[in-house]
Amino acid sequence: MHMRSLLLLASAALLIGAAPAKKKLLTPTDVVTSSPASAWKTIPADDLLVMDLANGGRVVVQLAPRFAPVHVANIRALARANYWDDASVYRVQDNYVAQLGQNESEKPWPAGVQPKPPEEYMRPTKGLAITPLGSPDAYAPNAGFADGWPVGYSPKAGWATLAHCYATVGVGRNLSPDTGTGGELYAIIGNATRHMDRNIAVVGRVIDGIEKLSSLPRGTEALGFYKDKAQYMPIAKLRLASQIAPGERPSYEYMDTGSASFAQYLHIRANRHDDFYIRPAGGVDLCNVQVPVRKKTA
Amino acid sequence: MHMRSLLLLASAALLIGAAPAKKKLLTPTDVVTSSPASAWKTIPADDLLVMDLANGGRVVVQLAPRFAPVHVANIRALARANYWDDASVYRVQDNYVAQLGQNESEKPWPAGVQPKPPEEYMRPTKGLAITPLGSPDAYAPNAGFADGWPVGYSPKAGWATLAHCYATVGVGRNLSPDTGTGGELYAIIGNATRHMDRNIAVVGRVIDGIEKLSSLPRGTEALGFYKDKAQYMPIAKLRLASQIAPGERPSYEYMDTGSASFAQYLHIRANRHDDFYIRPAGGVDLCNVQVPVRKKTA
Incomplete structure (x- = not known):
């Protein structure tokens, strides 16, 4: 214990290398x-949302158009219209979510945004190749991976839903039947909130820079809203990778x-x-x- | 969506109150x-570890003496000897752990500390009244709650283990058969790391102030270690509640x-x-x- 306590996660290989026998x-x-x-x-450039925070931190989101096509189309239209250029992270609730957008502003939707999208909380399993998890799941009859995404699903009922895991990105909404539009987004920054599966539209996941959101100060108001606007973390730019010049745009691949x-x-x-x-x-x-x-x- | 998107967690009651019909x-x-x-x-004062960070943040840990009695006895002995007065949070790894202690120092153990505790990763189910979770679990044959704690357990094999949930506190160790001593502690600040169950000694959970650890900047070295000591978050005091004057000591109760x-x-x-x-x-x-x-x- 007088040595550094490693609590090795993925890096046991480092030590194993030192013990060749x-x-x-x-x-x-x-x-x-x-x-x-x-x-x-490779993730297409139109499926990458690149958020640059005012403090220099970059957060990259992979979108999931096969699961929430209308909400994702809205998000692309919002990005292309620079809708978020004066937006902020205005809510950070510990072990729950960081939320961003225009909050209470009455900023009008730009052209191409569907103000009342359909539910898109689930999709048919038909057309998805699912690799089963092989372990029991508390929230769905089955769990597995489809097209690179973690899903809960019911082979019998034929639905699949994107799972609310750490770094999952969804669309803020008010009470049902409102499904949100895509202007307000949240990212999970704590234990998986799987009870939200099938109750809200998931549109993607943070694939780079989630720590830029998860290490923000927690809001002290109810539900983690910041008390003063001075505490907001402004968003400098929120664009699709396809809006960034090819030589400068980031690119990612998933297994x-x-x-x-x-x-x-x-x-x-x-x-x-x-x-x-x-x-x-x-x-x-x-x-x-x-x-x-x-x-x-x- | 132009209204504040509430993403209600526990506070739907607020809105329901406004709809009396x-x-x-x-x-x-x-x-x-x-x-x-x-x-x-009520949690006994000897089961509460009160950590005051140099930035004024307070983190309170409930200890679990029925699950890891020797490690908890060590932690009490360390607290009474003011062992952590020059310690720090020196590692914060996103979606994993915040770790604190003396790191690589060779500070000697104070009297009463057992330098090589037994494993204590599990305990017998005998003597525990367990309320079953009632949902499937991926990490143990059964899951439930014993004496206020989330546990995985095997009714057949007769073991129970404290579950690594958000805010769980465990004892850093090196490779087995080292079990750690209690001088280095970690708290889970991300998705439940249940694969660590039965592989490390869990000694408690943060019951107040986990956000003081989870919102710290992430370390940029491998495994989230801070690169420079200047980035460490020093610990001002780490005491048992029983070491604090009765009029000033915090007190908590659990359901x-x-x-x-x-x-x-x-x-x-x-x-x-x-x-x-x-x-x-x-x-x-x-x-x-x-x-x-x-x-x-x-």
Whole structure:
């Protein structure tokens, strides 16, 4: 204990490298590192929302048009109209959400925004190739991964829903039947809030920079709203990657959840057996299997 | 959407109050508020660890002596010897842990500290009255609540383990068979890390002020260690409540997880049906049923 206590997460490989006599037990990171290029899919530039905060922090969101097409179309229209240029992060509630947008302003919707989108809280399983999680789920009959996304689903009823995991991005709304429009967004910054699944439109997930939101001061008003506007974190720019010049736009790829690499990654996540772990769980929660995403270099 | 998007959590009651014609549907908060005094248990002052950060933030930890008695005895001995008076939070890893202690110092253990405690990652179910969660769990054959704590357990094998939920506090250690001593502690500040269950000693949970840790800047070195000591958050004092003068010491109570109030609270957590929710999940994750804890006023 007088040595640095590592609480190794993915990096047991560092220590294993120092003990060459021992059989190498793969970590999730090892699987990611050794996966072939064919196991990865590039995220289209129109599916990337790039948010630059006034403090210089950048937060990148991958959109999910196959799950919430109308809300995602709204978000793209809002980005192209620079709707968020005077917006802010105005609510940060611990173990829950960071929320951003125009808050109570009456800013009119730009052209192309559908003010009353349909529900889009679920979609048909038909047309999705789902890799089952293989562990029980408390919130849906089944859980798994479709097209790179964590989902709850019912094979019997035929619905799938994007799961509210850490860093999931959804659309703020008022009481039902309002479904929100896309101008107000929240990101989960605490334990997975799966009870929100099938009750609100999920439109994506933060794939880079979630810590820029999760480390913001918590609001002290009810529900984590900031008391004074002076506490808001202004948004400098919120654009699609496709609005950024090709040489400057960031690019990312995610692991194909139908690939053999992902199957191996999932298995190891459920059975951690590297040097730090004594008793592999033999199971894993849907939200503890974060689909690997990495930056592409040009 | 031009109105404030509330994303109601526990406070749907506010709006329901404004709509008197409608039948009142209870929220988890309603259950807590209306519960009788008999549903609550006071936390002994020797089970409360009070950490004052150099920035004025206070973090209060409830210790779990029935689950990790030797580690908890060590922590009490360390507190009484003012072991942490020159300690710091030196690691903050996003969606994982905030870790505190002496880090790499060679500060000797004070008297009464057992330098090599037994494992204490599990304890027998015998002697525990467990309220079952009633939903499936990915990490243990069963999940539930024992003596105010979330646990995974095996009725067949007879073990119970404290679950790594948001705000859970455990003992940093090096590779097995080291079990840590109690001088280095971590708190979970992200999605529940249940794969750590049965692999490390859990000694308690933050019951007040977790946001003082979760909103700290993330460390930029591997595993979230701060790069420079200048980034450390020093600890001004880390004491047991029993070391603080009776008139100044904080006091807390938790809901008896064997009470009828807790059964009702658990049921509503699994079946959110207030105005914001359209589709109750019919199930809930162990870590999304935070045992209610509240400050006692003298």
